[in-house]
Amino acid sequence: MSQGADKIRVALVDDQPLFRGGIRMLIESQPDMTFVGEASDGRQAVALAATIQPDVILMDVRMPGVDGLEATREIVARGIQSRILVLTTFDLDEAVAKAVAAGASGFVLKDADPEFLLAAVRTVYSGAGVFAAQATAELIRKFSESPGRLGGEPEAFQQLTEREREMFFLAAKGLSNGEIAKQEFLSEATVKTHISRVLAKLELRDRVQLVVYAYEHGLI
Incomplete structure (x- = not known):
């Protein structure tokens, strides 16, 4: 298999350099994935998505400046076909619920097991959605009670x-x-x-x- 051929092209958006480095090493260790870029805020994320068009974007929801929610909305609005997998620190996060409504394909906790995160990337790439199990019911309840x-x-x-x-x-x-x-x-x-x-x-x-x-x- 040639470099990048038939591999899941993954990008990461997070404002913590140490976290980005760890995720990059994890992605690059997988034979079916390749790491294609990273960004530290939402504005950079939109530019990266438009330029590189990764298959999957791991998107931190809370960042200074333009956050992951706004970046997700912009990427979807532009018609970019990248699948967005939101990363969150909390089991339940209203911003994550809004990101899913805006077009993200699911979310996982930032402290999830590495194997779960990798499985989530593969699942989103295949066209399915991913929810952190503990948050699913509460997230759905939020949608059902939404004022909108x-x-x-x-x-x-x-x-x-x-x-x-x-x-x-x-x-x-x-x-x-x-x-x-x-x-x-x-x-x-x-x-x-x-x-x-x-x-x-x-x-x-x-x-x-x-x-x-x-x-x-x-x-x-």
Whole structure:
């Protein structure tokens, strides 16, 4: 395998040099990953994303100046296809919840085991979402109680078939493709196809955005 070929291109945004150095060494130790850049604040992060377009960006949520939340919003708004994995010190962080709503593909705790962080990078790269397990329920509760929650079915949602709606609600409750397949007596490939169609019709990036969509619109 040539340098960088078929590898997950990872960038890191964090204001602590020591932390950046440790993560860089961790990423570079993996045969399926390559470290392509780092930034110390949100402004640099947007420039890095636009220039290098990493596959996955590890984004600290709290930084001086432009923070990770604002950087995430800007990167998504520009249509940059990098997946953003937010790093947080706290199990529950309102800023992280807002970052996920803005387009981040999930989050992990900064003190997570190295193997968990690496697995999270691979998971986000594959198109799935990652939540720190202890924070999932509380994060979803925050979305459901958000003052900005919208009521009624959006027009796009009304275009889903009955089967696609079933898939939507099961995915929104956090079930994996395998769990949905078992419950609905379908193959995982069929479930994956349905979910892909749902995401396309609703113009959502991934399953994380599907969950956010469901709660923001009061669908569950």
